[in-house]
Amino acid sequence: WTLPVPRPPQLAGFGVRALGGFLQQNLGNAFGVLLGVGSGQLALELLDTWPQGVLFLVDPYIHLRRGYDRPENVDDYEQQRMYEHLRNVLHDKPGLQGRYSFVREFSFAVPKIWREKQWGPDPRFIYLDANPSYGAVMTDLRAWWPILADSGTIGGTNYSTLGDGTAVGVKRAVDEFAHGL
Template identity: 30%
Template sequence: MDTGWNDASVASINCREQLPLLLNQLGLCGVAVEVGVEWGRFSDHILRYWQGRMLYSVDPWDSQPLHRYSDLCNVPPQEQEVRFRCAGALLASHGPRSRILRAYSVQASQGFPNASIDCVYLDGNHAYQSVMADLANWYPKMRPGGLMCGHDYVDGVGDAVYGVKSAVDLFFSRLGRSVHVTREPVAKSWLVRV
């Protein structure tokens, strides 16, 4: 573990594409998880630039009722299958460092021991209750000094029912943790040292 780890290192990240480099810099090179994979592009990016041992890419690739998951990623079953196959083909090039888990986030979290994950990146269901459930279930899985982060640090986007910012802010304020935000003009990511 990098003894120079500090909040300034986390605060210096400008965009999510820098996440793998930050993980390398901080010595967080064991196990990482991306929740909400869709086509597999961000998992592929992480694996290209991160020196870690294993990335688990978690997504149910499942159509859900709109009242449960109001998002452009919630597409019909046949499109979910196309995305699943594309993600699998893309990530296969990374060999044993990449493992796909076709499961809902909370269900997948139960398969990891507590204090076993260096980084989790949450980009699944963005509704407030879903984000709170993700945070509550993945937080215990984090190693001390790890990095918990996610995408779309906003509330309410168009017709989508996003509650990411509210959930993240409340969850980590209760723990006395600082939330750092990337500098993209839209679709910012959030990062928290745990």
């Protein structure tokens, strides 16, 4: 007897580069939140491809001393340099003025501040690209889910089965969170 030959993986036809177009088509004029901005590559892409969107760029831009042992966790000096570089790049793009706001805070703390300060309507888009450990992702999901607007979209990176879930626990956290809804 023979086992069936599995089909090779098929492209889903969707990736980060198509995200802005998806948001433009499906959300249009709306607030979005990017958790874990880093160098800002995704922020720049979204601001270019989602012309009606307003993005809150949430990242404390500090070195985390425990619980985030990854190459992206550079020292405080490099974190500040990344922030200043992105701030300058965005400032030099006149078409983007008024369409973004930096929030230098830990991601899990922002929803409470959002509501207290009444920054605007609840975000219709939230993208998790911050600390990918199980605990951090679960904390972000619990903090942000209640503030996501009705018919909003939440997504992120690192949804993978690789590793034991300590460094990259996104899949486990998302699956458990979704199961509990």
